[in-house]
Every structure is written in C-alpha cells, then in structure tokens.
Amino acid sequence: MINLKLREVKNDLSIKELEVAQYITTHTQTVKNMSIQTLAKLNYVSTSTILRLCNKLGYSGFSDFKVDLISSSPQKFSTDILQDDINLNDTLEDVNRKVQAMEKSSIDDTHSIVNLNALDNAIDLIIASNKIVIFGVGSSGLVGKELEYQLIKIKKDVNCHFDAHISRSIVSTLGKNDLIIIISHSGETPECVELLKLAESLKVPSIAITKMGQSQISLLANIVLHTTSMEHASRLIPIRSKISQISVMNMLLTNLFIRKYDEHLLEQTQSREKRKYPHHK
Known part of the structure; x- marks a missing residue:
C-alpha cells in the first residue's frame, strides 16, 4: 500500500x-x-x-x-495494460479489456488506501447531521446525485444541485449541526473550494471525497476520503476517478445503512421483494 x-x-x-x-x-x-x-x-x-x-x-x-x-506487503502492479492509453484504432475486444483492467485496478487501489478512521468519522457525521448539502461538478456531480438518492432512503434532509449558486444559497442557511459533502477528483475545483470556504466561515462540518495528496479541498475539509488519482493522458472518460468515487460512496453507504438499519429499511426491503416476486409467499 x-x-x-x-x-x-x-x-x-x-x-x-x-x-x-x-x-x-x-x-x-x-x-x-x-x-x-x-x-x-x-x-x-x-x-x-x-x-x-x-x-x-x-x-x-x-x-x-x-x-x-x-x-504492508509488496504489491505487484500490472503495467502491460494499465499504463497503455486506449487508442482510437483499438479493437472492440482491446477496449473492453482495458476498461475492465482500469475498473478493477481502481477498485483495488481505492480499497487499499481507505482510511478507516476517516470513514468511520464520516459515517458518524452523516448520521448526526440535520441537513446535508452535496456538491460536485461534471461526473462528480452525478456521483453526488446518486449519494443524495441513497441518503433519502434513510430519511436524511439532503440536497444535491448542479448549480453552484443554488448550492451556495443553501449552504448559507446551514449551521454547526449540518453538513456539506464535496466531491472533486482534482481537489481544486473552484466552485467546490468556494463552498468549503463558506462552510468553514459558518462552522459547518465538511466531508471531501477527493484524490490523495495536498489540495485546497483536502486542506479545507474536516474529513477527507481519498480516491485514486491515476488517469492517463487520453482520458476519453474519467474511468479510474469515477469508479474510485463510486467505490468510496458504496463503502460509505453500505456501512451507513448497516448502522441505520431499522423497521423503515426493513419495510423497504420487503416491499421491493414483493414487487419483484409478487407470487412468492
């Protein structure tokens, strides 16, 4: 590691x-x-x-x-596929093989660098928060939208808007018992930095999901959950960073749901089962 x-x-x-x-x-x-x-x-x-x-x-x-x-035990890293960019003349099979390798690599790397204390503290903070604002730009915003959808399942008052101005207006109403979650691969997204500075001035706790290493966002956030940062030059699609963000989100949500598992979630599970298998008793 x-x-x-x-x-x-x-x-x-x-x-x-x-x-x-x-x-x-x-x-x-x-x-x-x-x-x-x-x-x-x-x-x-x-x-x-x-x-x-x-x-x-x-x-x-x-x-x-x-x-x-x-x-730590020594790890061997694949270099034959993972350090080759996807080329425009690659065959369908070549592209699929490289994408699969990138996804597997990103998941393994993300899990190997997870800080369990930070993850545990992030879960506690989400549970304790009254209102939550999530913000990210581009594909990070899409990950944020999925996080919003999942947090609604456990009755959290959560908002994720793609518009930075709307998010800023909402963050302005938050206090010390609320929370802002920022998702940014680079750790330098201007809109995200601005929101974190605003949250800091209002003493609103913050969680950042961002790449490892020093950045404005990692320095401003109270809790940092790291994603892997290795992207190749071609970067047709931010495969590694996006998969890494999703892996962090899944770890966060799964542990959160386990802690918050109650009659409400049990009813959701049973209702979903009945809709899928209506003839089963």
Whole structure:
C-alpha cells in the first residue's frame, strides 16, 4: 500500500520529498528499521522534509508511517495494460479489456488506501447531521446525485444541485449541526473550494471525497476520503476517478445503512421483494 500511496501523490511532492520517496521505494525493508533522523541523514534532508512527506501520504507522523510500512506487503502492479492509453484504432475486444483492467485496478487501489478512521468519522457525521448539502461538478456531480438518492432512503434532509449558486444559497442557511459533502477528483475545483470556504466561515462540518495528496479541498475539509488519482493522458472518460468515487460512496453507504438499519429499511426491503416476486409467499 505504501508504494501505491507514493505513486498517487508523486505529482504533489517537492524534489527533495520525491527523492526520499524513491529511496523508500527502493529500500523498503531497510527503512522499516530506520529512525527518522537516519532516513533524513541518508537523503541529505531535514526531518521536517520527512514529516511533510508523511503528511502528504496521509499519515499523522513518521511513527504512523512506519506502522503501515511494516505491515504492508509488496504489491505487484500490472503495467502491460494499465499504463497503455486506449487508442482510437483499438479493437472492440482491446477496449473492453482495458476498461475492465482500469475498473478493477481502481477498485483495488481505492480499497487499499481507505482510511478507516476517516470513514468511520464520516459515517458518524452523516448520521448526526440535520441537513446535508452535496456538491460536485461534471461526473462528480452525478456521483453526488446518486449519494443524495441513497441518503433519502434513510430519511436524511439532503440536497444535491448542479448549480453552484443554488448550492451556495443553501449552504448559507446551514449551521454547526449540518453538513456539506464535496466531491472533486482534482481537489481544486473552484466552485467546490468556494463552498468549503463558506462552510468553514459558518462552522459547518465538511466531508471531501477527493484524490490523495495536498489540495485546497483536502486542506479545507474536516474529513477527507481519498480516491485514486491515476488517469492517463487520453482520458476519453474519467474511468479510474469515477469508479474510485463510486467505490468510496458504496463503502460509505453500505456501512451507513448497516448502522441505520431499522423497521423503515426493513419495510423497504420487503416491499421491493414483493414487487419483484409478487407470487412468492
């Protein structure tokens, strides 16, 4: 998992941080037994550089990073398909094979980087919130709309509008017992940043579903649920990022529904079963 995280945040690292990251990737077993001072000395950097790297990887400090490093097992990444863009002259079979590989890769990567504490806190926050506003742009907005639909099932007062001005007006009415959920692959979507800043000024709690690494959105949100960020140059369709967002949403919703399972949800399940199989008793 460490190698995956390093790959995800590669573009957000400084030159010195990147050099340390490459050293860790090459000397993983040795680094497991190193102190932060030794690692810094070997790479001719300060310990603060190491700590910044750990922070960008999602760890609270070097000790937290070491625990994950020690428990991580080496992973092999497919490079024959996953690092090839879909070409316009690909056959139907080639395209389908590459799409399947991208989807599988995105799901596996997303599950491997999930922060269970952040996920648990996000679920608690959704349950405790009176009103919820969800916002995303483009395909992220479509994921947000699906999240809205599912949250309605557990009787949450939730709104997801594609219009940033409408969302801003609604967020302006929220308070500390409400919630805003932002979905943005890049972590830099201007409309999303603006809404988070407004929420912060009103002391409205926030959850962001965004790529790993430092961004305006990850710095502004109270809770961050990470998605994978690897998209190839062609990017005809944002397959990886969209599948990753859906995976995070499904983890969030499934655990949320389990916690909120009551007579109301039981009746919904039984009613759906009766509609599907009307002759079954």
